[in-house]
Structure formats: C-alpha cells, structure tokens
Amino acid sequence: MPTCLPLVIRRCHACASDRFRSHGKFRVNANHKLLDAWLLVLCTGCGETAKLTVLERINVRSVRPGLLDRLHDNDLSLAAELLQDPVVRRRNRVALDWDHAWSLDTGGSDHPDREVLDVSVRFAARIPVRPVRLIAEGCGLSRAEVERLIAEGRLVSAVRLSGRLSGGFTFTLKR
Numbered sequence: 123m124p125t126c127l128p129l130v131i132r133r134c135h136a137c138a139s140d141r142f143r144s145h146g147k148f149r150v151n152a153n154h155k156l157l158d159a160w161l162l163v164l165c166t167g168c169g170e171t172a173k174l175t176v177l178e179r180i181n182v183r184s185v186r187p188g189l190l191d192r193l194h195d196n197d198l199s200l201a202a203e204l205l206q207d208p209v210v211r212r213r214n215r216v217a218l219d220w221d222h223a224w225s226l227d228t229g230g231s232d233h234p235d236r237e238v239l240d241v242s243v244r245f246a247a248r249i250p251v252r253p254v255r256l257i258a259e260g261c262g263l264s265r266a267e268v269e270r271l272i273a274e275g276r277l278v279s280a281v282r283l284s285g286r287l288s289g290g291f292t293f294t295l296k297r
Contacts, residue, residue: 123227123246127202129219130163132172139167141219144205146198149173150190157182159193161201161210174214176204206248224249226259239295250286253279257293271295 130142142163151158157180160173176193177185192200204210205218243256257277258265271277279293 123225124202124223124249125225126223127198127205128223128249129166129221130174130205131217131219132163132215134165134167134170134172136170137165137168139165141166142172144201146201147196148176148193148201150193152182155182156180157185157190161204174204174210174216176210202247220249220251224251226256237297239297240292241295242290242292244290245288248288250288252285253281253283253287253291253293257283257295261295 127144127146130144131140132142133140134142142165144161144163147162149160149162157177158175159177161176163172163174164170165172189200211217241260243253243260245251254265254268254272257263258268261268263271268277272283276296277283277293278296279291281287281291283293
C-alpha cells in the first residue's frame, strides 16, 4: 500500500538534482474564460519549485465543478491520481520513483512452518514493485535467497518474477 506520493524524476534547472517531491499543492490560473492548472513539485536538492501541467488553456465551462473544487482545495488524492496518470506524465516528460513510497502488510509476522506455502499478493494501488524485493521483505529473506529459490524451482509463479509488477499475483514457496 502507498505511504506517500512518489518522487518525480525530472531534471532541476537550478541544481544537479533529478528528484522532485510533491506535497499535493496546485496552482490554478484563469485568464478570462481559459483555465490553466499545475501540480507544484519541489526539488529535493535546492527546494526550487517546478510546475507539472494538469490543464492547459481549457475553457472554464468544460471543467467539471468537482475537479475544480479539488484543485482549489489542494486535494492530496487528486495529486496521487494525476501523478499516476500516463497522459500527465507523458505531457510533462516525467517518470516516478516509488522507492520508499510503499509499505508491505503481511497480516502478521507468523509464517506457518509448512512445506508448501501458497501466497496471494494484492496491491492497494497500482505501484510498480519488483516481486523479488516484495517476496524477500514479506518472507524475511534476502533478495539473493529469493533469486536462488527461483533458480532451484522452489519458488514458482504464473507471472514472471523478474522485472516490475503493479498488479496482484500469486506464488508458491516450497521449503
């Protein structure tokens, strides 16, 4: 499950940093009947503010009143939705860094000492995570041990466990 908003990967024009943090603040500007809206992000290196375009020269009447209210209220959940929107990311030429922005809830620390353990993983949000890292944290193993178990065929799944996943999956661990 997510614990905070992900970092935005974008080059800062004032320093050498390439990471920005969003606090869910928006800037809305109206020029007669046209509306612009930006999500404000702060450089982690120097604190410089950058704007990610959300709406650009849109007629005020074509914007849903609920969306406009959420922009004016600096709705944190709207910021999370917009950061995950591929159209917004592509328009602003940014990527997301999800490191340290999620937590794993295993439902308790007791793992049964059975020979075969069937596990189902469910994501609370579409967060791209490496399954090897997730399994290592959830089972209390090192990533090297998990990769060794995969190579030996004692950790199997219907999905490819190398790379990144953002949807639920299941795996079987044979001890």
